[in-house]
Amino acid sequence: MSGTANHPLIFLDVDGPLIPFRSRPVGRGRSAAGTPARPPDGPGNPLLDRLDPDDGRRLLALGGRLVWATTWMAEANEVVSPRLGLPDLPVIEWPDDDEDPGPGLHWKTALLTRWAAGCPFVWLDDETTDADREWVAAHHPGRALLHRVDPHVGLTDADFATVRQWLTPGAGSRG
Template sequence: MPDTGRPLLFLDVDGPLIPFGDPPPGGYPTHRSPYVPTGAVPGGNPLVTRVDPELGSRLLGLPAEPVWATTWLEDANECLAPWLGLPRLPVVDWPVDAEDGPGGVHWKTRTLVEWAGGRPFAWVDDEITGADRRWVAAHSPTRALLHRVDPRRGLGDADFTALDAWLRAL
């Protein structure tokens, strides 16, 4: 990916964008209905309807280049990007033999630092731990924010505030 000078924003899907908890009473505020029949969503994936479509414009409003960092791979572009109003995004291609590292380092961590290629990045995921933060602090040549999202509720206002503040401070 060409370096445009903007930090990268690595996005996981399950948990941060697709919350695991129940929708709020009355549904998501930006939806007419929190659930749409399967055939009515891009790609026909019923999980997409759990994603608040307003998240797309909020993600694009952050001063960063979004990148899919999910096991959805290209399915994120096929199913989620249209729902969110996002352009086709780059996708991190995970190694086939990816496994957790020593001390509980998440299997994504090393690949994301390599993929960033020395660019500052924020990583949004629901499985980030202190082990990942320590590993990135010791191995990333640049600044990085590892932002853990509560998977029961997904990305919310407080998450966007934290991401925006960190990205603008670079």
């Protein structure tokens, strides 16, 4: 993603935000030809039909540095990126330990904050809470938007509008 070195990071979860728990409405998750977005190598995971190929274009249009922040890890580049028309993205490598993150804190929060290293970031996930927002506000010197996506419907126009507004220079401070 050339030209984005100074742009905010956009951490992406897969299950929930990109693959919603419910089937997408008619017209979403389909290719331009009207067929489900399928991999070139066969049917694979049937839930992958819930991916909306337009999400890739819309994510790229945000102009941030996209980073996989999902338990899919490297498999996100192998399976999800091609279906969304995304290039290979950096991947957060989750530690194998079961360290307790603290009461109410999501297990990804501290690691993503450290990974951001003070850079502004957006985190699109279906499991963030106010506890995560408060923790990031207290431990991250840069701007941060922890945006909870409804896992039943996945990313929506309203989600993209919220992120675009936050990414606009001079818009809200910490989100």
